[in-house]
Amino acid sequence: MRVSTRFSDSIHILAFIEIYKDIRLSSEVIASSVETSPVVIRRLMGVLREAGLIATKQGSAEPKLARNPKEITLLDIYFATEGNKPLFELDKKTNPECIVGGNIQGVLGDYYEEAKIAAQRKLNDTTLQDLIETILVKEKSKKSNN
Amino acid sequence: MRVSTRFSDSIHILAFIEIYKDIRLSSEVIASSVETSPVVIRRLMGVLREAGLIATKQGSAEPKLARNPKEITLLDIYFATEGNKPLFELDKKTNPECIVGGNIQGVLGDYYEEAKIAAQRKLNDTTLQDLIETILVKEKSKKSNN
DNA sequence: ATTTCTGTAACTCAATAAGTTACAAATATG
DNA sequence: CATATTTGTAACTTATTGAGTTACAGAAAT
Numbered sequence: 001m002r003v004s005t006r007f008s009d010s011i012h013i014l015a016f017i018e019i020y021k022d023i024r025l026s027s028e029v030i031a032s033s034v035e036t037s038p039v040v041i042r043r044l045m046g047v048l049r050e051a052g053l054i055a056t057k058q059g060s061a062e063p064k065l066a067r068n069p070k071e072i073t074l075l076d077i078y079f080a081t082e083g084n085k086p087l088f089e090l091d092k093k094t095n096p097e098c099i100v101g102g103n104i105q106g107v108l109g110d111y112y113e114e115a116k117i118a119a120q121r122k123l124n125d126t127t128l129q130d131l132i133e134t135i136l137v138k139e140k141s142k143k144s145n146n
Numbered sequence: 147m148r149v150s151t152r153f154s155d156s157i158h159i160l161a162f163i164e165i166y167k168d169i170r171l172s173s174e175v176i177a178s179s180v181e182t183s184p185v186v187i188r189r190l191m192g193v194l195r196e197a198g199l200i201a202t203k204q205g206s207a208e209p210k211l212a213r214n215p216k217e218i219t220l221l222d223i224y225f226a227t228e229g230n231k232p233l234f235e236l237d238k239k240t241n242p243e244c245i246v247g248g249n250i251q252g253v254l255g256d257y258y259e260e261a262k263i264a265a266q267r268k269l270n271d272t273t274l275q276d277l278i279e280t281i282l283v284k285e286k287s288k289k290s291n292n
Numbered sequence: 293a294t295t296t297c298t299g300t301a302a303c304t305c306a307a308t309a310a311g312t313t314a315c316a317a318a319t320a321t322g
Numbered sequence: 323c324a325t326a327t328t329t330g331t332a333a334c335t336t337a338t339t340g341a342g343t344t345a346c347a348g349a350a351a352t
Contacts, residue, residue: 002307002340005237008254012237016246026297033244034237037342042298058298059350074257078234087233087265088224091151091158091180098179100162103284107277108154111220115268119233122261131253138249148309148338172328183311188329204329205319 006081009034010044014053014077015132018069026061044081051080069128075120077128087119088112152227155180156190160199160223161278164215172207190227197226215274221266223274233265234258 012034017025027038027045034041045063048054053072056063065072090109095101158180163171173184173191180187191209194200199218202209211218236255241247 002305003235004340005235006340007234008237008250011254012240012246012250015250016244019246028297033241033247035239035241035247038298039300039343040341043300043341046299056298057350058348059296061297061351088153088269089149089151091154093181094158095179095181099285100158100165100281101179101181102288103281104154104158104161104277107280107284108157111269111272111277115265118268119261119265122264123234123257126257131250131257134253135246135249138253139245142248148336150309152309174328184328185312185331186310189310189331192330202329203319204317205327207320207328 004082006044006047007078009036009040010048010077010081011074011128011131013041013044013048014065014069014072014128015135017054017063018065018128018132019136021064024061025063029061048077048080051076053077053080065128069132072128073124074126074128074131075124078120078123086112087116150228152190152193153224155182155186156194156223156227157220157274157277159187159190159194160211160215160218160274161281163200163209164211164274164278165282167210170207171209175207194223194226197222199223199226211274215278218274219270220272220274220277221270224266224269232258233262 013030016030016033020029023029027041031038031041045054045056049056052066053076054063055066090105090112092105094104159176162176162179166175169175173187177184177187191200191202195202198212199222200209201212236251236258238251240250
């Protein structure tokens with residue numbers, strides 16, 4: 001299938017909501033920054049709401065973060081949008097009669113789990129606040145053109 | 147799309163080749179352990195050969211590891227089969243006119259890269275030899291039934 | 293009252309991985 | 323040497339799934 005950009009797009013939405021919290025935030029406006037359709041934005045916002053990351057009100061264009069951006073990590077957003085799915089996929093159908101086929105899934109599963117957790121720990125080290133501040137610094141850096 | 151099991155299946159093939167190096171190793175035999183078709187096995191073996199992990203000879207059912215299993219890590223196999231692709235996908239199409247859309251790709255890209263490398267380091271910590279020995283221990287453990 | 297929004301369902305389109313069919317070319321075997 | 327076996331590969335089919343689209347009910351804003 002097409003590769004999922006839900007995670008990245010959701011981070012984008014959350015950063016946008018926080019940075020532009022003082023203006024009117026219709027799904028249309030957010031969509032123009034993410035360069036997608038308002039329906040896709042609303043669909044993602046539904047997921048973020050269910051995960052307790054934002055609060056929205058039907059008919060009103062004012063989504064808010066449900067928690068302080070220092071208290072939201074990239075991992076929280078990852079779990080909300082992609083779930084705790086494997087990063088590396090086992091082949092679940094191997095021959096149980098064979099020494100290799102009968103044992104490899106358990107062994108590989110442990111190795112994959114370790115690698116996944118290492119990546120997740122990194123995601124958990126970065127907060128939405130970190131991301132927003134870095135974006136704002138990069139923007140200033142652009143404008144100082146040197 | 148369907149999720150790729152090339153990585154896991156390739157590890158399976160390599161472990162199988164090493165463990166059963168003294169018997170005839172047709173793609174048919176390997177396929178019966180992986181529970182897939184011989185064509186899929188040959189296709190994967192083509193990739194592993196190109197990556198310098200195995201040596202094969204057309205018409206002859208005797209693939210060999212091209213390196214000592216202590217010198218092949220899971221990361222080597224990952225790169226051979228999946229390439230160094232992102233673990234977390236950026237949305238490459240965001241509005242460059244917007245503070246968020248214009249900076250988020252660079253910032254997120256750095257965070258994703260760090261997480262990816264953390265996972266890859268773990269994969270690089272495990273050799274094919276480690277995997278094989280663990281499989282053989284688990285098999286003995288099964289048979290001792292207690 | 294009318295317009296603007298959100299929330300959601302249903303559908304289309306596209307991407308891609310495994311599995312299948314087919315066959316040429318190399319090797320093994322009696 | 324003739325035949326059977328096997329690898330290597332191309333072309334095609336099938337299944338899965340995410341983004342994008344269309345449509346519309348219901349809530350809020352004006």
